[in-house]
Every structure is written in C-alpha cells, then in structure tokens.
Amino acid sequence: MATVTEYDTITAISTPPGEGAISIVRLSGEQAVALANRVFRGADLTQVASHTLHYGHIIDPAAHEELDEVMVAVMRAPKTFTREDVVEINCHGGIVSTNRILQLLLAVGARMAEPGEFTKRAFLNGRIDLTQAESVMDLIRAKTDAAMKVALNQLDGNLEHLIKNLRQEILQVLAQVEVNIDYPEYDEEQLTAQMLREKAETVQQEISQLLATAGQGKILREGLATAIIGRPNVGKSSLLNYLLHEDKAIVTDVAGTTRDVLEEYVNVQGVPLKLIDTAGIHDTEDKVEKIGVARSKKALASADLIILVLNGSEPLTAADRELLQLTSQQKRIIVLNKADLQAVTTQTELTALGVTSAPLVVSVKDQAGLDRLETTIKTMFFGGIENQQKDILVSNNRQIGLLRQAQQALHDVLAGLDAGLPVDLVQIDMTNCWDKLGEITGESAPDELITQLFSQFCLGK
Numbered sequence: 139m140a141t142v143t144e145y146d147t148i149t150a151i152s153t154p155p156g157e158g159a160i161s162i163v164r165l166s167g168e169q170a171v172a173l174a175n176r177v178f179r180g181a182d183l184t185q186v187a188s189h190t191l192h193y194g195h196i197i198d199p200a201a202h203e204e205l206d207e208v209m210v211a212v213m214r215a216p217k218t219f220t221r222e223d224v225v226e227i228n229c230h231g232g233i234v235s236t237n238r239i240l241q242l243l244l245a246v247g248a249r250m251a252e253p254g255e256f257t258k259r260a261f262l263n264g265r266i267d268l269t270q271a272e273s274v275m276d277l278i279r280a281k282t283d284a285a286m287k288v289a290l291n292q293l294d295g296n297l298e299h300l301i302k303n304l305r306q307e308i309l310q311v312l313a314q315v316e317v318n319i320d321y322p323e324y325d326e327e328q329l330t331a332q333m334l335r336e337k338a339e340t341v342q343q344e345i346s347q348l349l350a351t352a353g354q355g356k357i358l359r360e361g362l363a364t365a366i367i368g369r370p371n372v373g374k375s376s377l378l379n380y381l382l383h384e385d386k387a388i389v390t391d392v393a394g395t396t397r398d399v400l401e402e403y404v405n406v407q408g409v410p411l412k413l414i415d416t417a418g419i420h421d422t423e424d425k426v427e428k429i430g431v432a433r434s435k436k437a438l439a440s441a442d443l444i445i446l447v448l449n450g451s452e453p454l455t456a457a458d459r460e461l462l463q464l465t466s467q468q469k470r471i472i473v474l475n476k477a478d479l480q481a482v483t484t485q486t487e488l489t490a491l492g493v494t495s496a497p498l499v500v501s502v503k504d505q506a507g508l509d510r511l512e513t514t515i516k517t518m519f520f521g522g523i524e525n526q527q528k529d530i531l532v533s534n535n536r537q538i539g540l541l542r543q544a545q546q547a548l549h550d551v552l553a554g555l556d557a558g559l560p561v562d563l564v565q566i567d568m569t570n571c572w573d574k575l576g577e578i579t580g581e582s583a584p585d586e587l588i589t590q591l592f593s594q595f596c597l598g599k
C-alpha cells in the first residue's frame with residue numbers, strides 16, 4: 139500500500155470557496171518553493187529571500203497558458219506556520235481561477251492537503267501543542283467576542299503551560315519515588331507515601347480550579363442558550379428585537395406571528411447569548427403552528443436559561459400556568475411585559491402559584507425595566523466575568539474529559555494511600571494522571587486521536 143508520508147508537499151485553497159477579492163492557495167513542505175516556481179513566471183522563487191512577496195503570473199507549463207496574475211509569498215522554514223517551507227499564492231478570488239491553480243500544483247507533484255493538515259504539521263513539527271491547535275479551530279468558530287478572547291488566550295499557550303507545569307511536578311515526585319524504591323531505608327516507604335499524598339492533593343486542587351471554569355468556558359464558547367418563551371402575543375419577538383438592537387423578528391398584533399424558532403447571537407453586558415425566539419406556546423389546531431409549538435418546547439427543554447414572558451395586562455391563562463409549571467426546575471427569569479398598560483397579573487398572584495423569585499416588570503414598548511433584565515442575566519451567570527477573562531478557562535469537551543480522568547487518577551492515588559497500598563502500586567495511578575494530562579497537550583496523545591482531532595478542521599487550515 140502506498141503510504142502518504144507525513145512530510146510530502148501539500149496544497150489547498152486556504153480561503154473560503156466562492157467569489158472574493160483575493161483567494162490564497164497555500165503550499166507547505168520541502169518542495170513548496172520548487173513546485174511554485176515551476177508554475178510561476180516572475181522572479182526565480184528558489185533564489186529569493188525568505189518572507190518576501192513577488193508579483194508575477196501563474197503559467198501552465200504544459201500548455202504555456204497564462205492562468206492568473208498573482209502575488210506569491212515565499213516563507214522558508216523554520217519560521218513559518220507549519221515550520222516547513224511555505225508558499226502562498228494570492229490569486230484573484232473566484233472559483234474557477236483558484237481551482238485551476240490548485241489543479242496545476244497537484245499536476246506538478248503537490249498532494250491535496252487533508253482538512254487541518256497545515257495546523258497538524260505545526261503540531262507535529264513542535265510549533266504548537268494540541269490545546270493551541272484546538273484553539274485555532276475555536277478561533278475560527280467563535281461566535282462572540284468573549285469566545286474569541288478565550289481562544290486567543292489558549293492560542294498564546296497559557297493552558298499548555300499550566301498543564302505542562304503540573305506534569306513537571308508529577309514527574310518530579312515520580313522520580314523521587316523511583317529513587318526511594320531503589321534504596322529502601324527502613325522508614326523511606328512512609329516518607330515516600332507522604333510525598334505522593336502532598337503532590338496528589340496540590341495537583342488535585344489545581345485541576346479542580348480549572349474544572350470550575352468549565353461551565354463559564356462553555357457558555358463563552360457556545361453562547362448561553364437563552365429561550366424566550368411564552369404564549370402568543372405577549373411580546374417575545376419584541377423582546378428579542380430589543381436585545382438585538384435590531385428588528386430581526388417579525389412583530390405584529392396577530393397571535394401566532396412567530397412560527398419557527400429563530401436564533402441570534404448577542405452580547406448582553408459581556409455575556410454572549412444565543413437568543414432563541416420561539417413560537418407562542420398554546421393549544422392550536424393550525425398545522426404549521428403545531429410544528430412551531432413542538433419546536434418551542436424542544437428549545438425550552440435544552441436551554442441554559444429561560445426568559446418566560448407573561449402579559450401583565452391580562453389575566454394568567456392556562457397556557458401561562460402550564461409554562462410556569464414546565465420551567466419551574468430550570469434557570470429562568472419571569473418577565474411581566476406590557477407594564478405601560480393597566481396591570482392585571484401581579485407578583486402576588488405569581489407568588490400564590492409558587493413562584494419564588496420576583497418577576498421583572500417591563501414594557502418593551504416603552505423600553506422600561508429592560509436594563510434590569512440585562513443585569514439580572516449577567517449576575518445570574520457571571521458574578522465577575524471581566525476579572526475572569528484574563529484567567530485560563532477550559533471550554534473544550536475533550537480537555538474537560540481528560541481533566542476529569544486525571545482527577546479520578548489522583549483520587550485513586552489518595553484512596554490507595556489511605557488503604558495503605560504499597561507505594562509502587564500507588565505510583566501507577568500517579569503515572570496515569572501524568573498520562574492523561576499529557577493527552578491534553580498532545581505529549582502523550584495516541585495517533586488516532588490526533589488524526590481524528592485535526593480532521594474536524596476546515597480544508598486549507
């Protein structure tokens with residue numbers, strides 16, 4: 139079987155497909171400069187200084203045909219994205235010309251890159267660790283400023299350094315245990331056990347602190363899924379539009395205006411929300427509305443936060459009561475809207491129904507009371523998010539899973555010591571912890587994991 143070597147010269151279009159001002163076709167590997175030079179008419183790229191940009195034309199050497207007018211960047215290893223020789227051809231954006239240049243490079247001997255393969259090489263060549271590689275993907279997918287900040291922090295290697303320091307500490311104690319096992323004095327066993335215990339406890343504490351950020355990390359990364367629900371016509375879409383500062387959703391006085399679930403990202407006082415406007419929930423015979431109601435209920439069930447909108451100017455209906463009941467176990471904010479009209483439903487009535495928290499009385503029409511809604515959302519989820527953003531947050535499920543496994547291994551270390559197990563047995567669990575942490579940074583990650591992880595990247599990244 140012909141094997142694809144890790145270090146052949148790869149190429150891909152690194153910009154999104156479609157029409158654009160400029161597209162970039164990227165090459166990386168030993169032959170990158172030579173291959174680009176074969177299709178380039180202009181300066182001799184094999185002779186130019188590294189990290190320089192050259193004007194010229196792409197020519198099909200077989201057909202002597204001019205394909206495009208381009209700018210070519212030549213970057214020699216090792217100071218490049220992949221740590222290999224990299225060439226970037228900046229051509230006119232457009233599906234046809236970009237693809238023809240790619241085809242030409244494949245014809246002269248480059249191999250089509252797999253998704254994420256440029257970044258994978260940066261990892262395999264030691265420029266970045268796995269947490270940084272993952273942050274590259276997070277950066278691309280970030281939907282809010284806050285998510286982008288977390289990803290950039292990780293791209294700088296902050297999580298990597300923290301994990302590497304923990305591993306170093308564990309390694310030191312393991313080395314010490316090794317020495318003590320080789321030279322057993324009469325009370326060494328006990329000293330060694332004590333040392334293992336102390337280290338396990340401190341590392342456990344540090345991992346706990348890191349894991350404690352996971353909830354916030356996930357919210358920052360994905361946005362807090364916030365479903366605006368309520369029966370028809372209470373002002374859900376009006377509220378969404380207010381929070382978005384934009385007339386995104388259709389608002390009319392016709393009950394049943396919103397028929398499908400609408401999702402929009404918005405930043406509310408630093409908290410990234412994935413706002414979900416839903417169809418008014420009530421019993422209906424309308425075929426389309428019925429589907430909308432079913433989708434609303436689904437959104438409701440999976441939301442991190444519910445904003446339950448009631449019309450304060452009307453008596454509570456059966457649908458209102460059902461929704462109050464349905465959401466009673468979830469994080470929710472109850473909004474009594476239409477405060478500009480005569481109040482009919484009051485807090486007292488809600489309290490009688492077992493609602494413990496005070497509802498927010500607002501008028502979306504007059505934009506009254508809405509500041510409080512925003513502050514409530516913020517304090518509910520982020521006591522002091524600004525302070526925390528400088529710190530390291532974990533938000534990646536793979537990393538969180540491994541941190542939990544490392545934590546379990548430390549738990550086993552301590553349980554073993556408590557049970558008086560011999561030190562060389564306890565040492566196995568400590569080594570296990572060291573391995574799990576190594577998987578996070580990629581120092582001890584299996585090949586399949588690395589392959590699988592990079593395959594989730596976009597093509598050309």
Ligand SMILES: Nc1nc2c(c(=O)[nH]1)N(C=O)[C@@H](CNc1ccc(C(=O)N[C@@H](CCC(=O)O)C(=O)O)cc1)CN2
Binds near residue numbers: 216217218219220265
């Ligand atoms: N044209 C272009 N723009 C781009 C990228 C790219 O690959 N090409 N990037 C792709 O994601 C991002 C920039 N990321 C990069 C990260 C590291 C290196 C790099 O060459 N690092 C070397 C040398 C650093 C230096 O000169 O000090 C290194 O770390 O050793 C380049 C780009 C965004 N913009």
Ligand SMILES: Nc1nc2c(ncn2[C@@H]2O[C@H](COP(=O)(O)OP(=O)(O)OP(=O)(O)O)[C@@H](O)[C@H]2O)c(=O)[nH]1
Binds near residue numbers: 396500
């Ligand atoms: N008086 C008053 N009217 C409001 C207020 N908020 C919204 N409305 C009006 O109530 C009507 C319904 O508003 P929507 O935002 O479409 O209500 P909805 O809950 O999304 O309704 P459905 O999509 O049908 O479920 C519109 O005519 C709004 O202008 C308010 O604070 N006061």
Ligand SMILES: [Mg+2]
Binds near residue numbers: 375376387395396416
């Ligand atoms: Mg609506």
